[in-house]
Amino acid sequence: MRILVIGSQGMLGRDLVNRxxxxxDSxxxxxxxxxxxxxxxxITHGPNTSTFIAQIKPDVIVNCVAFADVDACETRISDAFAxxxxxxxxxxLSGKETGAKIIHISTDYVFDGAKNGSYIETDKPNPLSIYGKSKLEGELAIQEISDNYAIIRTAWLYGLYKKNFVTTMLNLGRKNRSVSVVTDQCGCPTYTADLSYAIWNIISLDLRGLYHVTNDGTCSxxxxxxxxxxxxxxxxxxxxVKTADYKRAAAVPRxxxxxxxxxxxxxxHKMRLWQEALEEYLRQWNDSASN
Incomplete structure (x- = not known):
């Protein structure tokens, strides 16, 4: 099986390539x-995308590329949608031409955050931000073009290969001995190593459609x-602190x-609790920092 990982230098992409x-198996x-x-x-250039994928001839394409700077998307609107x-x-389109299965990584930001309880796949999206709107438009395009796809909505990613919320907290905390963090935004922290395994499950079992995949449990x-x-x-x-006290360009789901x-x-396969995943990540992060 040949798997093309686009966005291979990102936090999730590097985990996928390594894992x-x-x-x-047999x-x-x-x-x-x-x-x-x-x-x-x-990928913003159709002919370039088509030519490259035709040359690779993958069985599966995992698209990890995203303009994920949520606040920057509010001013760089054309880049976000591109x-x-x-x-x-x-x-x-290129995957359909070559017969490849599309695995597309999407986001919790397609929802407005007004629901009491966790969102299921059939809940109606209502994104608040340009980032969420552009990601939803990508989802809809894939669903219209292909029937050989899996769209994976995930949330609050952290991993070994890029700056993330966990490393930001650690660095700020060790520098200032205090951090201010919002109490009224709830979600599902997700370790990229665990998400990588789930993505492989979806590929190996040939699951199709829309799936929510995060570590188990929620927190603020x-x-x-x-x-x-x-x-x-x-x-x-x-x-x-409250979200209203934390000034930022984009509106985010509570x-x-x-x-x-x-x-x-x-x-x-049920994803493990976010607390267990975080504990393992911190051990690995400390090991990598000491080497």
């Missing part, structure tokens, strides 16, 4: 991973930060919790 070969004894970044393919919407469309960003310092033992004061029962039932 996919380790998932080989059903898929040979997994060839082709890593592609912006130097190899420009990457998150048109880019997804171009990948889907304030609770997440408190847990980070509890696990590291750092003596850092976590100060509660409740971004995703219900992942559909994925668990279809795959037979």
């Amino acid at each position: 996919f070969p380790n998932f080989s 059903k898929f004894p040979c997994i060839e991973v082709v890593a592609a970044n912006h130097k190899h393919i420009d 990457i998150n919407a048109d880019g997804a469309k171009n990948v889907a 960003r304030y609770e997440w930060a408190k847990k980070i310092f509890a696990l590291t033992g750092d003596q850092v004061s976590v100060l509660p 409740n971004a919790s995703l219900n992942c029962a559909k994925y668990a039932n279809a795959s037979g």
